[in-house]
Structure formats: C-alpha cells, structure tokens
Amino acid sequence: MTPYLAAAPPPAVRVRAPGKVNLSLRVGALQDDGYHPLATIFQAVALYEEVTATQAPQGAGISLTVSGPQSDVVPLDETNLAWRAADLLARHTGVAADVALHVTKGVPVAGGMAGGSADAAAALVACDALWETGVPRSELALIAAELGSDVPFSLLGHTAVGTGRGQILTPAMTRGEFHWVFAAQAEGLSTPRVFAAYDGLVTDAPMPDPASDAALMSALRAGDPVALGRTLHNDLQEAALSLRPSLREVLGVANEAGALGAIVSGSGPTVAALARSRQHALAVAATWTARGVADSVWCATAPAQGARVLTAVAPAK
Ligand SMILES: C[C@@](CO)(OP(=O)(O)O)[C@H](O)COP(=O)(O)OP(=O)(O)OC[C@H]1O[C@@H](n2ccc(N)nc2=O)[C@H](O)[C@@H]1O
Numbered sequence: 001m002t003p004y005l006a007a008a009p010p011p012a013v014r015v016r017a018p019g020k021v022n023l024s025l026r027v028g029a030l031q032d033d034g035y036h037p038l039a040t041i042f043q044a045v046a047l048y049e050e051v052t053a054t055q056a057p058q059g060a061g062i063s064l065t066v067s068g069p070q071s072d073v074v075p076l077d078e079t080n081l082a083w084r085a086a087d088l089l090a091r092h093t094g095v096a097a098d099v100a101l102h103v104t105k106g107v108p109v110a111g112g113m114a115g116g117s118a119d120a121a122a123a124l125v126a127c128d129a130l131w132e133t134g135v136p137r138s139e140l141a142l143i144a145a146e147l148g149s150d151v152p153f154s155l156l157g158h159t160a161v162g163t164g165r166g167q168i169l170t171p172a173m174t175r176g177e178f179h180w181v182f183a184a185q186a187e188g189l190s191t192p193r194v195f196a197a198y199d200g201l202v203t204d205a206p207m208p209d210p211a212s213d214a215a216l217m218s219a220l221r222a223g224d225p226v227a228l229g230r231t232l233h234n235d236l237q238e239a240a241l242s243l244r245p246s247l248r249e250v251l252g253v254a255n256e257a258g259a260l261g262a263i264v265s266g267s268g269p270t271v272a273a274l275a276r277s278r279q280h281a282l283a284v285a286a287t288w289t290a291r292g293v294a295d296s297v298w299c300a301t302a303p304a305q306g307a308r309v310l311t312a313v314a315p316a317k
C-alpha cells in the first residue's frame with residue numbers, strides 16, 4: 001500500500017502582543033513636527049492581539065486577513081499597521097516580502113489601547129522570525145518607532161516610562177499584579193482629533209516632566225493599588241470628554257462601583273478602572289454592563305509581557 005504523504009505545512013510563526021493603558025499621560029505643546037512631547041507611564045495589559053505570519057510563494061507579496069471582535073472595521077490593505085510592519089521590515093532587511101498575515105483582534109479597536117500598535121509589534125517579531133532576519137530587539141524598536149509612537153512599547157511590554165513622542169522607553173519597576181476593567185465603545189475616537197481638541201483646550205502646555213509621577217512610581221514599586229488608583233492621570237481626558245461627553249457617565253459609574261481610580265485610556269474612548277481584586281473587577285464590569293454605558297466590558301490583569309513568539313512551524317527539511 002502506498003503511504004499517504006501529507007504536504008508539509010508552510011513555515012509559519014504566531015506571535016502575541018499586548019494592549020496598554022497609560023497610567024499617566026502628560027502632554028506638552030504641539031511641536032513643528034506635528035507631534036506632542038509626552039511623559040507617559042505605559043502599562044501592558046493581558047488583552048492580546050495575535051499575528052500569524054505564514055510564508056507565501058515567491059512573488060506573492062503581502063496579504064492580510066483579520067478575525068475577532070470589531071474585525072469588520074479594521075483595514076485589510078497596506079494601511080493596516082501589521083501590513084506596514086511586514087513591509088518596513090522587508091525593506092529594512094532586503095528580504096522579499098512574501099507573507100500571508102492573519103490578525104486575531106483581542107484589544108478594542110480605536111479605543112486608546114494600542115491594538116493596532118500591538119499588531120505592528122507582533123508582525124515585526126513574527127516576520128523577523130519567519131524570515132530568519134535576526135534583527136536585534138534594539139533595532140526592531142527603532143523600526144517600530146517609524147510605524148507609530150506606541151509600537152515600541154508593545155514590543156517591550158510590562159510597565160515603562162515613555163518620553164519623546166512616547167517611543168523612548170525606560171522600564172519601570174513594579175510589584176505584584178493589578179486588576180483592570182475596561183469599558184469599550186463600538187465607535188472609536190481618532191487619536192489626531194483628540195490631540196487637536198487638547199490643543200484647543202490647553203494653551204501654553206509646559207514641557208511634560210516624568211518627575212511629576214514620583215508618587216505613581218512609588219505606588220508601582222510598592223504594588224499598592226490604592227495609591228496607584230489615586231495617582232492615575234491623563235492630560236487628554238478633558239479633550240476626549242469634549243468629543244464624547246457620554247464618557248463622564250462611564251467614569252461616574254466606575255467610581256460608584258468603588259473603583260480605586262478611573263481614567264480615559266490614552267486618547268479614548270475606552271475607560272479604564274482599577275479594581276481591588278479579581279472579584280472587584282468582575283463587580284465593576286457587572287455594574288457597567290447593568291447600567292448600559294459600555295458596548296463591551298473587558299477584565300485584564302497587568303503588567304503583561306511584550307511581543308513574543310507563541311508557536312513556530314519550521315521549514316520542511
Ligand atoms: C495617545 C497615545 C498615548 O499612548 O495612544 P492611544 O491612546 O491613541 O492609543 C499615543 O500617543 C498615540 O500613539 P500612536 O497611536 O502610535 O500615534 P502615532 O501613529 O505615532 O501618531 C498619530 C497622530 O497622533 C498625534 N500624536 C501622536 C503622538 C504624539 N506624541 N503626539 C501627537 O500629536 C499626531 O497627530 C500623529 O499624527
């Protein structure tokens with residue numbers, strides 16, 4: 001009898017990368033390059049995007065599919081951050097960009113939680129492994145910064161201070177696990193629009209200084225969620241609220257539910273609430289759901305690891 005020989009699967013690499021919340025986001029005045037200087041403290045949360053990069057036939061180029069929550073509103077062309085990441089890495093290394101990308105969404109879209117940036121970080125790591133380009137992490141971080149200000153943090157993960165446009169990172173020391181709840185909205189907010197609203201509200205913003213967050217940093221080092229809740233800060237919050245006034249109620253309901261702190265996540269419209277424990281996180285989530293102020297509610301612990309390979313199928317020998 002002739003043995004059945006299954007075709008070997010093509011080489012493929014699956015990577016996951018986390019979303020984030022800005023524990024503090026301090027924003028300076030608009031610069032000539034179109035960006036605002038930031039002093040921010042990023043924390044990666046255990047809500048993950050997954051990107052699978054599968055070797056495509058020579059000359060096939062890049063293709064992309066997306067699944068998961070809100071995948072219908074994610075672009076499928078060369079504007080997608082995962083696509084741009086594969087293309088940029090290929091140009092950088094001189095490799096032919098023949099790859100089929102699949103993105104599984106696990107972070108709210110256009111929610112101020114950097115889901116697209118996580119896709120870019122994951123695609124960089126996946127294509128680097130698939131193409132065996134061996135680009136060091138430090139160089140991947142520079143490529144990541146070309147794709148977006150939040151992308152280097154998604155590579156790094158955990159908790160870090162971000163300066164410059166948010167791309168210059170210094171890891172922060174933390175203790176223990178924090179319990180977050182997120183109230184997401186189906187309709188996102190555009191990051192440039194929120195920064196523009198900030199410019200309209202705040203004239204003469206001073207240069208942001210990471211030293212302003214000394215109390216927050218000591219709460220992180222102590223693993224003290226009560227102190228962390230009191231020191232959460234977001235300069236973009238009023239701008240996001242001016243564009244989406246209904247978020248005030250979302251913040252109010254979190255406070256009624258006993259959240260240790262509640263803020264708009266980055267440029268919004270997701271609202272992040274810090275809970276005392278996993279049980280308390282579920283209670284805050286239930287209150288948001290019962291009051292009908294969020295389109296979806298997500299619980300996640302933090303900090304979470306940065307972009308990393310989950311599985312890899314090697315080429316057939
Ligand atoms: C606000 C933050 C906070 O972490 O994230 P989100 O809440 O949107 O996820 C980030 O600064 C967003 O980073 P990211 O989404 O990567 O933005 P980019 O692609 O670099 O820039 C998009 C646009 O946002 C504005 N922008 C971004 C970063 C910055 N430091 N100053 C800015 O003014 C600019 O108008 C820019 O053209």
Ligand SMILES: Nc1ncnc2c1ncn2[C@@H]1O[C@H](COP(=O)(O)OP(=O)(O)O)[C@@H](O)[C@H]1O
Nearest residue numbers: 080081082109110111112113114115116117119
């Ligand atoms: N892979 C991607 N996933 C989600 N959105 C993407 C992606 N690539 C590009 N985009 C575009 O970027 C916008 C913001 O993306 P996202 O990272 O989810 O939000 P935010 O910048 O608020 O954290 C989306 O509205 C979408 O048009």
